[in-house]
Amino acid sequence: MTLPPGAPASRAHPFTPLVLTLAVAVAVVSAPGPAAAAVLYGATILGVLAAGAGRAALRALVPLAPLWLFLFLLHGVLGEGDRIVMAGVSLSRDGLALAATQACRLGAIATASLALYAAFSPARFVDAVAARGWPFALSYLVVATLLALPRFRARAAAILEAQRSRGLRLQGNPFRRARALAPVTFPLLLGALAEVDERGFALETRCASGVTRRTPLDPPRDSVTDRAVRWLAGLAAAAMVCWRVLT
Amino acid sequence: MSALQLEGVGFTYPGAPAPALRRCSLRADGGAVTWLMGALGAGTSTALLVAAGLAPRHTGGERTGTVLTLGLDPATPSSATALGGRVALVLPSPATQLSGIAETVAQEVAFAPANLGWPRGRIHEGVAGALAALDIAHLAHRDPGTLSGGEMQRIVIAAMLVLQPELWLLDEPTSALDAAGRAILHRLMRSEAARGAAVVIASEDADGLAGVADRLVVFEEGRPVLDRRPDVLLRGGEVWAAGAGSTTIAELSRATGEAEPRPLTVEEGVARWTR
Numbered sequence: 001m002t003l004p005p006g007a008p009a010s011r012a013h014p015f016t017p018l019v020l021t022l023a024v025a026v027a028v029v030s031a032p033g034p035a036a037a038a039v040l041y042g043a044t045i046l047g048v049l050a051a052g053a054g055r056a057a058l059r060a061l062v063p064l065a066p067l068w069l070f071l072f073l074l075h076g077v078l079g080e081g082d083r084i085v086m087a088g089v090s091l092s093r094d095g096l097a098l099a100a101t102q103a104c105r106l107g108a109i110a111t112a113s114l115a116l117y118a119a120f121s122p123a124r125f126v127d128a129v130a131a132r133g134w135p136f137a138l139s140y141l142v143v144a145t146l147l148a149l150p151r152f153r154a155r156a157a158a159i160l161e162a163q164r165s166r167g168l169r170l171q172g173n174p175f176r177r178a179r180a181l182a183p184v185t186f187p188l189l190l191g192a193l194a195e196v197d198e199r200g201f202a203l204e205t206r207c208a209s210g211v212t213r214r215t216p217l218d219p220p221r222d223s224v225t226d227r228a229v230r231w232l233a234g235l236a237a238a239a240m241v242c243w244r245v246l247t
Numbered sequence: 248m249s250a251l252q253l254e255g256v257g258f259t260y261p262g263a264p265a266p267a268l269r270r271c272s273l274r275a276d277g278g279a280v281t282w283l284m285g286a287l288g289a290g291t292s293t294a295l296l297v298a299a300g301l302a303p304r305h306t307g308g309e310r311t312g313t314v315l316t317l318g319l320d321p322a323t324p325s326s327a328t329a330l331g332g333r334v335a336l337v338l339p340s341p342a343t344q345l346s347g348i349a350e351t352v353a354q355e356v357a358f359a360p361a362n363l364g365w366p367r368g369r370i371h372e373g374v375a376g377a378l379a380a381l382d383i384a385h386l387a388h389r390d391p392g393t394l395s396g397g398e399m400q401r402i403v404i405a406a407m408l409v410l411q412p413e414l415w416l417l418d419e420p421t422s423a424l425d426a427a428g429r430a431i432l433h434r435l436m437r438s439e440a441a442r443g444a445a446v447v448i449a450s451e452d453a454d455g456l457a458g459v460a461d462r463l464v465v466f467e468e469g470r471p472v473l474d475r476r477p478d479v480l481l482r483g484g485e486v487w488a489a490g491a492g493s494t495t496i497a498e499l500s501r502a503t504g505e506a507e508p509r510p511l512t513v514e515e516g517v518a519r520w521t522r
Binding site for chain 1 (some may be wrong): 296299301305306327328331332334335336338340343344345346347348349350351354357358359360361362363364365366367370403406407
């Protein structure tokens with residue numbers, strides 16, 4: 001979790017940001033056109049700002065910018081159908097609409113996901129699942145998936161530094177850079193496999209595969225507001241799906 | 248009945264050209280510290296994995312012979328559940344033994360008791376005791392992932408201690424520890440044995456364990472070949488013949504060509520060499 005403890009997203013029940021993110025993804029994918037997708041993207045940004053995770057909206061722009069450019073070139077410039085001229089460039093009208101729709105979908109999903117990631121507390125989530133009496137394996141699956149990327153990145157950085165100290169040169173022509181990938185990639189993958197084994201040993205020894213219901217150490221409060229927000233998000237997503245199916 | 252009993256155990260890892268254990272027989276009783284030592288590949292770590300049931304259940308491979316851990320064959324899934332919380336396993340690399348979901352050291356140590364469904368009061372009490380025993384109470388609210396290797400190793404040991412296990416299986420547990428951490432672990436092993444637990448430790452730390460263990464079992468080519476009191480074995484030449492080592496002082500004495508029995512500690516060396 002990278003949000004300050006006082007942020008609304010940090011205080012929320014762990015299921016609430018998760019349900020909101022899923023609802024945003026379902027709704028925005030079901031959005032029938034650029035206007036609806038843009039409204040949902042805007043609403044997602046406002047929601048993320050209100051939740052105290054405004055940085056997530058900004059951080060999402062880093063991977064989104066090249067994707068948006070690619071969509072614009074693919075659909076707007078190279079697309080077929082009626083043409084319009086903007087700033088002296090001939091563009092496809094339908095292609096632009098499709099590019100805008102896809103761009104807003106990607107934007108909403110990336111922003112909501114990064115906000116969820118910023119607000120996510122593994123321990124609170126595990127406690128929330130345990131408080132419901134659901135199996136630990138379920139919470140561990142979610143937590144391990146969300147934490148896999150930073151662990152992988154940290155390991156890659158460590159291996160890169162180790163190989164550099166042994167004389168690996170990463171600068172130079174593309175051929176040399178491609179050759180430098182192998183001494184980084186293979187230890188990374190082999191190390192990850194070995195870690196999976198050892199972590200499996202440790203988890204079993206620490207009774208993670210037990211049949212007993214896990215004790216929540218500090219069960220998070222599931223307020224009326226949390227439950228209402230989750231229900232509303234679910235209903236909104238379902239309504240968007242119905243709208244898409246019926247129109 | 249012994250806490251751990253291996254009778255004629257063989258074990259071969261998947262795809263390995265040779266077995267890691269061959270007709271290995273070993274017993275470890277409650278109330279004693281049993282120290283396993285051997286050259287690289289002698290089979291001490293595999294013996295611990297087999298005792299914990301992780302080999303072959305997790306590792307794959309083929310096991311033969313009889314293994315009884317607290318009276319149960321640990322390789323069967325039902326026994327694994329029954330042994331949950333009764334057997335502690337500590338491996339050499341602490342970073343991979345953290346749960347990966349705890350945000351604080353206290354949560355990390357509470358991981359196993361919570362999985363066992365202990366009441367919250369008992370968990371908090373046990374966690375406080377385990378942290379104090381490993382002298383890491385001041386780290387209770389720190390993120391375990393940001394600590395040093397030695398601190399992580401203490402956390403891993405505390406996370407086992409909180410369970411008050413009947414059998415400890417420790418594989419090179421001092422690999423990341425500093426001198427203070429090693430001293431704490433050695434005291435802990437004695438106090439756990441005094442509590443009635445069986446402590447089995449695979450380690451090359453002869454300087455540290457010579458005065459701690461009740462028995463030294465030397466492995467060679469996948470089975471025990473020597474089994475006596477450490478202070479007896481380490482003074483002689485048999486441990487060297489088996490590919491294992493002894494204390495630094497005994498090694499120095501051996502290098503100078505002194506006759507057996509050799510001194511083990513600095514005090515014994517000074518007493519002999521200043522006569």
